[in-house]
Amino acid sequence: MSPDHEFSSDWLSRREPADHAARSEALLEPLIAALPASNPLNVIDLGAGHGSNLRWLAPRLQRPQHWRLIDRDPRLLRAAREHARRDPPARILEIETIEADLARSDFPWLMDAALVTASAWFDLVSADWIEHLAEACAAARIAGLFALSVDGRWRFVDARGDRDQDSDDAFVRSSFNAHQRRDKGLGAALGAQAAEALPRILTAHGFSVTTRTSDWVLPAGSASTRALGGMLLDGWRQAADEQRPDQSDRIRHWHERRRARLDLGQLGLEVGHVDVLALPVA
Numbered sequence: 001m002s003p004d005h006e007f008s009s010d011w012l013s014r015r016e017p018a019d020h021a022a023r024s025e026a027l028l029e030p031l032i033a034a035l036p037a038s039n040p041l042n043v044i045d046l047g048a049g050h051g052s053n054l055r056w057l058a059p060r061l062q063r064p065q066h067w068r069l070i071d072r073d074p075r076l077l078r079a080a081r082e083h084a085r086r087d088p089p090a091r092i093l094e095i096e097t098i099e100a101d102l103a104r105s106d107f108p109w110l111m112d113a114a115l116v117t118a119s120a121w122f123d124l125v126s127a128d129w130i131e132h133l134a135e136a137c138a139a140a141r142i143a144g145l146f147a148l149s150v151d152g153r154w155r156f157v158d159a160r161g162d163r164d165q166d167s168d169d170a171f172v173r174s175s176f177n178a179h180q181r182r183d184k185g186l187g188a189a190l191g192a193q194a195a196e197a198l199p200r201i202l203t204a205h206g207f208s209v210t211t212r213t214s215d216w217v218l219p220a221g222s223a224s225t226r227a228l229g230g231m232l233l234d235g236w237r238q239a240a241d242e243q244r245p246d247q248s249d250r251i252r253h254w255h256e257r258r259r260a261r262l263d264l265g266q267l268g269l270e271v272g273h274v275d276v277l278a279l280p281v282a
């Protein structure tokens with residue numbers, strides 16, 4: 001993510017395989033059982049980016065669907081449309097993209113939706129924003145599947161998969177987590193606290209809520225770990241630096257140590273996320 005809160009297509013493409021491997025399949029059965037019989041099924045994807053959530057979820061919903069992808073970034077929505085043209089997801093009747101700023105939304109698209117979904121989204125928003133969404137979904141009795149909210153846990157592992165600690169991992173992690181709470185245009189961002197706030201707020205609005213971990217597991221030595229892990233480490237360094245400019249040498253040295261071992265294939269990473277299913281109670 002850039003300092004002006006834009007997400008590059010390159011970053012979203014790089015993380016997509018790790019996202020897809022991490023997501024909870026266990027939430028699908030209760031979701032499918034609870035969805036109304038409407039045909040097609042109307043699905044709304046909030047902060048859809050270039051369509052990663054659609055590519056994972058649509059083939060698993062087992063019936064004809066109409067998706068609306070909502071995002072403020074027209075480049076990412078164009079990439080989503082192009083991807084869908086090249087490689088149409090099974091069972092999709094129609095994909096609509098809507099360019100909109102969700103900061104100012106009263107969710108008009110929820111009206112005829114059966115399912116609202118999002119992935120890698122809730123760390124950006126405030127607790128008030130979730131309250132507003134939960135209220136709208138509860139009033140319309142819409143189910144929610146919200147994947148891949150970071151929960152602030154990450155750890156390095158060595159080539160055997162055992163924990164590998166550096167004396168400054170905790171310092172950088174807490175600086176990064178503090179940076180994530182800066183306002184991204186959707187109120188005071190929850191950052192890693194979204195993983196706890198999201199199920200709590202949905203439960204308070206009467207939903208039956210189930211949570212599953214969906215951690216990225218990036219083993220040491222693979223090409224994808226080097227590429228995705230390298231981008232992660234660079235992003236953590238930049239955010240920690242912006243949060244603690246007084247500690248920039250310490251952060252740079254930490255980054256050099258961790259990056260060198262990652263590039264040599266000696267380090268892997270595990271990054272904590274949660275998936276949340278929210279079903280209206282009958």
Ligand SMILES: C[S@@+](CC[C@H](N)C(=O)[O-])C[C@H]1O[C@@H](n2cnc3c(N)ncnc32)[C@H](O)[C@@H]1O
Binds near residue numbers: 006051076101103186
């Ligand atoms: C971390 S990306 C996740 C994208 C996608 N859901 C995925 O899993 O690959 C967050 C997305 O939220 C979008 N976004 C951020 N702030 C937004 C806002 N205020 N309104 C609409 N979209 C926003 C970004 O453009 C980006 O596509």
